[in-house]
Amino acid sequence: MPVNSTHYLFLSLLLFSIGIMGTLMRRxxxxxxxxxxxxxxxxxxxxxxxxxxxxxxxxxxxxFFIMVVAAAEVAVGLAIIVMMYRKVHSVDINILNRLKH
Amino acid sequence: MNLYDTLFWFLSAVSVGCALGVILSRNPVNSVLFLVLTFVSISGHYILMNAQFLFIVNLIVYTGAIMVLFLFVIMLMNLNADVEPQKGQLVQLAGVVSGGVLFLVLLAAVKTASPVPIDKASIDIGLITNLGKVLFKDFVLPFEISSVLFLSAMIGAVVIGKKEESTPLPSGE
Structure with a gap:
């Protein structure tokens, strides 16, 4: 069966679901x-x-624009994570659930 | 099975395997390296579809810049498997089940999509010549706005990441 559009659809779905699972699983x-x-x-x-x-x-x-926005998002997001780590000395999201310290 | 199919299945296996490695490995550094491999295999998919511009952009921006940034942050915080917080088994199982259920629902939704062979489309749309023309003819304004976005993101990252003074400011401020 030659590769067609459905294969790419399923592959993207699988990668997306793995991302969702990782988001829900990890702390x-x-x-x-x-x-x-x-x-x-x-x-x-x-x-x-x-x-x-x-x-x-x-x-x-x-x-291309998605990559641009992702790059900007990563810069700001990692800055926020580094700042939180400096304040509470942890990257555990269960500690960070109060929105203040 | 021709070369295209063989490469597709190989790259798909690498992508999915390394994506599973990202979420399953205990050590964050291993997770980052698995994610780099996933992105490289996705770049391989791009070159397979003759999207040469996106191939090189993905390789440079994602694998070269973003993932190195992640690696720097993880090494800066000195995270390893010992201090890695773990969720309880039940919560992890719930995460896997909900992700799997989402996958099944989406799969059922697109299962009936009619398969279109991927080889029949034209081969030169992903080249830099063509994409540059489209980018600077139809998408000039978003392109310029994205430069403003980058500038504000850079300023924001610097402002957020700046070290605060430990001593309080002198009175009369």
């Missing part, structure tokens, strides 16, 4: 952040495969 804030990156990348993969399918370059420009 380390950095690992949760990494799982969110994994979900973003699975969506990127799906967009690129659809762009290939419909011969539409706009989807690839969209993926």
């Amino acid at each position: 380390n804030a950095i690992i949760i952040f990494m799982c969110i990156e994994l979900m973003l990348n699975s969506v990127n993969l799906l967009l690129v495969s659809f762009s290939k399918l419909f011969a539409d370059p706009n989807a690839q420009i969209f993926v």
